[in-house]
Amino acid sequence: xKLTADSLGVHLRDRLLGAYLVSGDEPLLAGxxxxxxxxxxxxxxxxxxxxHVAERAGDWEEVRGSARNLSLFGARRLFExxxxxxxxxxxxxxxxxxxxxxxxxxxLLILTPRLDREAQGAAWVRALEAHGAWVQVWPVDAARLVGxxxxxxxxxxxxxxxxxxxxxxxxxxGNLLAAHQExxxxxxxxxxxxxxxxxxxxxxxxxxxxxxFQLSEAVLSGAxxxxxxxxxGLRAEGTEPTLVLWALTRALHDAWGALxxxxxxxxxxxxxxxxxxxxxxxxxxxxxxxxxARAARADRVIKGRVAGNAWDELALLTQxxxx
Numbered sequence: 380x381k382l383t384a385d386s387l388g389v390h391l392r393d394r395l396l397g398a399y400l401v402s403g404d405e406p407l408l409a410g411x412x413x414x415x416x417x418x419x420x421x422x423x424x425x426x427x428x429x430x431h432v433a434e435r436a437g438d439w440e441e442v443r444g445s446a447r448n449l450s451l452f453g454a455r456r457l458f459e460x461x462x463x464x465x466x467x468x469x470x471x472x473x474x475x476x477x478x479x480x481x482x483x484x485x486x487l488l489i490l491t492p493r494l495d496r497e498a499q500g501a502a503w504v505r506a507l508e509a510h511g512a513w514v515q516v517w518p519v520d521a522a523r524l525v526g527x528x529x530x531x532x533x534x535x536x537x538x539x540x541x542x543x544x545x546x547x548x549x550x551x552x553g554n555l556l557a558a559h560q561e562x563x564x565x566x567x568x569x570x571x572x573x574x575x576x577x578x579x580x581x582x583x584x585x586x587x588x589x590x591x592f593q594l595s596e597a598v599l600s601g602a603x604x605x606x607x608x609x610x611x612g613l614r615a616e617g618t619e620p621t622l623v624l625w626a627l628t629r630a631l632h633d634a635w636g637a638l639x640x641x642x643x644x645x646x647x648x649x650x651x652x653x654x655x656x657x658x659x660x661x662x663x664x665x666x667x668x669x670x671x672a673r674a675a676r677a678d679r680v681i682k683g684r685v686a687g688n689a690w691d692e693l694a695l696l697t698q699x700x701x702x
Contacts, residue, residue, distance in 0.1 A: 404516075409516045420488075461490045546576045594627070595654075597701075603698055606698075
């Protein structure tokens, strides 16, 4: 069974399965999903909790041995396994054994980062889907962030107008934990009053985090202002210019693929699909020869073969791609 972070609460009110996998790279949402499983387990009588961090092959023998031991007081227990990497052959075998044990007094909770396509096909993941539920936690992208903030504001009983929420989204994009913390702080500062953009400007630090995929998405959409803001954020975070240029040239390649008769743009990840549609409409007006030449110049500047500032070149390329 597959669940989302949003559907998990409804599921847990109806039933509690014997195993749960929570995977994803968004710390706030993944932590809340795990907490929801823990709370449901406590309510169902799983009063003992045992946590294992499995990173090496030898760790899995300890996990196996601990799982075979009965609780000291005969209590039902939540058996939690945290992984930061793939479990390997030893872990795969151990997890399949645990999932197939059918111990009604043990509830298994597995926490991992986001699983790529290959990891999703592992035997232990298929076994978990057969015996329990897999909660996939996805980041909240820029298009959905204001709506997410609006829902969180209602939960915290914060009254905020749309302009305030849009400003808050701009200042905390890519950092949901900071967004949640800032909303909690605004709840105290506002003391029942409506939160305005002025309130946000006075109290909320700029905690936005960006990645190069967001830059590619903004460029494909032709959103110059957002693309340049993401670029500035990447520079402030110390991202390597080479990685930024890779994202921009990938966007250029995808836009070229959107031209009629070019064979079609590469299939993007879910959050990029709308950006690719924008690129398809813009592609016929793009000067690909000039854009390719500018990308080549940026590459030479980054490598020190031509005098210039790498970030200035990347900004010029970003703006040209959005034009």
